[in-house]
Amino acid sequence: MVIHLLSVAQTTSNGLIKPLGHHELLLVLLELSLLLLVARGLGELMRRINQPPVVGELLAGVLLGPSLFGWLLPNLQAQIFPHSQVQSDLLSVISWLGVLFLLIVTGLETDLKLIIRKGKTALLISLGGIVVPFITGFGLGWLLPETFLAEPSKRLVFSLFIATAMSISAVPVIAKVLMDLNLIRRDIGQVTLAAGMTDDTIGWILLSVVSGLASSGQFNFSTVFHSVSAAILFLAIAFTIGRTVVDQILRWADDYIGGMTTSLSIVVILALAAAALTHALGLEAALGAFVMGILAGQSRRFSSQAGHTLEVITAGFLAPIFFATAGLKVNLLTLFVPQTLIFGLVVLAVACIGKFIGAYMGSRVGGLSHWEALAMGSGMNARGAMEIVVATIGLSLGVLNPQMYSIIVMVAIVTSLMAPPLLRWSLSKVVIGEEEAQRLEQEEQASRSFIKQIHRILIPTSGGSNIQLAAQLVGYIAHQNPIEVTALYVQSDKPLQKTSRQLTKAKNFTDKQALAAVEAEMQLPAGITLQTKTLAGRSKAEVILTEAQKNYDLIVLGASERLPSKEALFNLLVDRVVQEAPCPTMVVKSHLPLPQGDSCTIAQQxxxxxxxxxxxxxxxxxxxxxxxxxxxxxxxxxxxxxxxxxxxxxxxxxxxxxxxxxxxxxxxxxxxxxxxxxxxxxxxxxxxxxxxxxxxxxxxxxxxxxxxxxxxxxxxxxxxxxxxxxxxxxxxxxxxxxxxxxxxx
The missing domain is CATH 3.40.50.620 (HUPs)
Known part of the structure; x- marks a missing residue:
């Protein structure tokens, strides 16, 4: 009611933008709830029958669109999903968020080292998956009857557009299928993702060229050069300077703000900004989100809890909405016209055969086995919503007519439904190699390992033999596992019976000596960073516990250098930190004699x-x-x-x-x-x-x-x-x- 009143009030004022109307908001909320209900329901049904949930999520949109819901209850379907640009745009925004979040999560799961190692194979698969479908698609476009062309005089542009549509793969669908089948960490899964992203990057460059050709009516070499150079430049900067920048941003946020929520927000902000950048460059927005997900996943400061939260939000809300919205655009009833049905099946056959043959040939040349090559063809064949986006662009540019648009959307849905069962069948025949089995076993052990999950260690110090021995132990761990170490000295704000000059001199001396002693004892390997901090507070324990909230995985403490009182096991400070720490602690009691001076270094044990x-x-x-x-x-x-x-x-x-x-x-x-x-x-x-x-x-x-x-x-x-x-x-x-x-x- 408030929104409605505001809307009415704004109509009387010139030059002011009206807020979203009451009816539009009501519809989008109803649409989202219905799409999510049916998508998640069918997804769970598919899971029960051992099929990937993405199949049910794609079918949800088809069932809620004109094909079934619109056929059975046309008036009700038109009221809930009206043919309105405003409503379509509102759903499109949320759908695009689903695409971007899905690719952020995919990027976090991507093993860049493995992809680089398999890069030649991925490139060959991608080239095969582009060249063969492009040739067959171009031939198909040249031979189709004129009734399928929006403008018969522009058959060259139409043929190039069909060729481009046949070349596209749907990385979000492929990623979701691999996640559903628990295959994303397999070699074949990582190579499929690498090939899919390469395929899509080349495909979107082709699309930008063909779109420019459709708009201008002439072939423009400057458009081709711009698209290719933009893609190369973006990827080069992202994986060199960008990697360092992302890591430093995450470090800064972790040091000065801390918490899982901060880590999640930073990654989402960076991913959306990268998506906006690639979109502005004339590339696909999804490419920017995917690359940013990879860079965030490589940073030691990115919280694994944040990654899990992103995955839950994506799988439970945004991804089902995205896949269901894609299905809403399909009207299967228009395909029942005999001529449309026949040529629709021809287009589907050419699309599948071209992609299968291309990906299979590329896989075999790249050294993959017969069954691995079939799996590649199955995965790369999925077109999903990416092809629907291509079809929408073609319709808006006047390259496609409604009849051909429906056929291409049908191809996108059918190939996406084909991919999961074909992938499951072909991958069941793939024998895991010894090297891959060892890698998967190591990853499984690392995921359950305590020591492998330690990436950041906090060492509070005030000098003494106990903390110095603890530092030696941390140094040994650092030589075996890549970690970050922060040495913390806490000054007390409580007033002491000294002059301010004497107090300042004493504090600075103790601060430098204590931190220097810890650094000397650690003997950290090259590449491991040691950060030193000096903080002040009335309660040293509270200062340590506050710092510990910043995503540390282990706190290493030295026990009291003197005999503890009956009220404490170690001392009051250490006991409190151990009891209230948000992460595991390790307390070291050296039983070594106290060296001369609290901050004198001990011998290497x-x-x-x-x-x-x-x-x-x-x-x-x-x-x-x-x-x-x-x-x-x-x-x-x-x-x-x-x-x-x-x-x-x-x-x-x-x-x-x-x-x-x-x-x-x-x-x-x-x-x-x-x-x-x-x-x-x-x-x-x-x-x-x-x-x-x-x-x-x-x-x-x-x-x-x-x-x-x-x-x-x-x-x-x-x-x-x-x-x-x-x-x-x-x-x-x-x-x-x-x-x-x-x-x-």
Missing amino acids: QLKHILVPTIGTESSKYAVEVASTIAAQTGALVTIVNVINVPQVEYIVYEQRSFDTAREISHDLLEQQAAIGRSLGADVKINILHGNPEREILTFAQIHAVDLIVLASNIRMVTGRAFFGHRVDAILSKAQCPVATITIP
Whole structure:
């Protein structure tokens, strides 16, 4: 009602733009709800019968369009989906958002290194998928009856337009099918995406040339040069300067704002801006969004949570709307005219055969197998909404008449419906190679790995041997995994009994010395950046916790250099950070003598033997991963131990079977976790101990000259004090070697 009143009020004022009318807003909300309901419903139905949901989403628009809904209830369909430019434009905007978001997500999932490695193959497939359909499409356009031409005198332009339409592939449809079939990380999936994007880039350049020819009536070499040079220039800048710029923007946003929402917003802003740029250059807007998705996915600062959120929004809302809207434009009833039906089937056959043969030939020349080549032909054959866009442009330029427009749209829908089952069938015959299987297994392990998900580490420091040893451990991890490290020194704002000059001098000295000591101990490899920060606040713990909110994956702390009070496990500051940290923490207690001066550096510790006690929990696995990563760099031996409590003498006979079972279970869990350590490059041994756990662990560490014990535990809430259990507390207090305790929030 408010919008309606505003609209009425604005009509009386000259020169003011009226807001969206009440009826238009009502219709677009109703259209979106109906499209989403039917698209998601049919998508889930297709999922239940083992078909990709995109098939149902495409069919949703066909069912809600004039083909079924308009045939059964024409008046109601016309009221909900009126033949109005305003309503069509409103849906088109949301549909285009679906295209762009789908390609952002696709870009995030794209492995650029793999594509570069397979680049020659992708280029050959793309060329085959362009050249052959272009030739067959041009021949088809030259032979079609004049009744299918908008202007018979412009058959050359018409033939070139049909050739271009036959050459286009629908990357959004291909990407959605690959995601639905869980194939996007396969070699064949990545090559298909690379070939599809190359195909589309060349196709859109051809379209811009043909459109210019249709508009001017003459072949313009300047248009061709502009389109080709714009595409090359954009891609060259994007993957050189653009990569650094995107990474720096994400770093800045993460450092000064932080949070998953910020990361998501930055990527969407950059992707929309890149889409606008490519569109302004006369290229396809989708190309800019896709490339920006790739660049964001390569940045260590892009939040994986943001990527997951984008994927959920796209799959649950925008993509179904996009695919359903594409189907709305199809009127299958017009194709039932005998002449239109016959020539429509001819156009469909030429489109499919040309694309299949072209992609197949390119694949075989590129070294792919027979079944892989068939899969390529199946995937590249999908035209989707991209061809509908081409058809719409042709209609608006007067190159296509309504009859030919319906045929091309029909081809787009049918080829998109054909792609999923053909891909599923052909890929079921493709044997995964040993190299690809190893890559997929490594990716699967990395997705479940604790240590592989650590990209940013925060090290608060005030000097001392504990934090310096912790820095050494971080340095070992950095040599095995690409990470970013931030060393943080926190100054207290609380007034002290010193003159301002003395206070300033003391603070600057401690600040520089503490950060320099950490940097010296880390010995980070080339390419790993260390950022240092000095922040101030009345509560040091609050400053650390506030900084930790900025998408850090691990906080590394040094335990108190002095004996803790009864109210704290480490000290009050460390205990609070451990209890309230938004991410895992690792607290290092070095058991080393305090060096002269709080910020004097310690000697590099020689780690030859690392002990990891385990009880088979998920947190124990994290400890194994951290220890094994350190060992892979230092060459240390990792021993994983599990302690079995020995039953009392009077129950030994009765409990013998249970005891044997316990040993078998212990051996199995140790072997499982040892396999994890070995996969990370460590030399790992296992040992089963019997008796009191903390006593056996401490005795083993002393007898076997253990240099580091790595523990892991979930935090147990005790007011004002970090608590991991009595056993962990005992090891922390009585061990004669350094102990690193990993805490999972």
